[in-house]
Amino acid sequence: MKEILTIINGIPIHRNFVENLPYNPHLKLLLKEKRKARILGEVIFWNKVRAKIFHHIDFDRQRIIGNYIVDFYIKTLGLIIEIDGSSHNEKQVYDGIREEYLESLGLLVFRISDFDVRNNLGVVMKELEEFIILHYGTTPSSKIL
Incomplete structure (x- = not known):
């Protein structure tokens, strides 16, 4: 069993370092x-997650992975958070190729607008x-009454 990183809503969240x-x-x-x-959305999000204030999880801002710069990265989970602004409106194909590459490395991508x-x-x-x-948690086994 992988090491527990944190607990969210009573669910243990396991590390998935890539x-x-x-x-x-x-x-x-x-x-x-x-x-x-x-960028305003990135600054707002960063203020909400910086210094491990979101469930004691460490976020990196603007991280280089391969030939891409991702908005946010959680090393301990192998999770990328992308904030899509208007610049992504005409980039669905590029974003798809980029996401496929990142996922091929064993990473997950969470996209938000x-x-x-x-x-x-x-x-x-x-x-x-x-x-x-959903992706990193395990529900505690039910107790038999």
């Missing part, structure tokens, strides 16, 4: 520029909890 992820050092400059851009982060943050955080429970 080792040896590819890294393109040529993206470092672009990474710095993206961090400076401070920038609009929802800015306008329905409580709902977004609840959906993220449910996603984590």
Whole structure:
């Protein structure tokens, strides 16, 4: 059994660390520029998860994986959180190829819209909890009465 990372709503959440992820050092400059851009939805989400305030889970912001920069990454789960703004409207094919590549590395991708982060943050955080429970949680075995 994998080590327990945290507990969400009484459900143990197990670590799923994915080792040896590819890294393109040529993206470092672009990474710095993206961090400076401070997109509102990303800033709002970051303020909600930074410093392990979301169930004691450590999030990385703007992480290089392979030839891509992901919005947020949880190393201990192998989970990517992507906040899709209007720039993604015409990029469904690109996003699909990108997501397929990331999943081929053993990672999962949780996509949320920038609009929802800015306008329905409580709902977004609840959906993220449910996603984590579904993919990384184990329900405690029922006690026989």
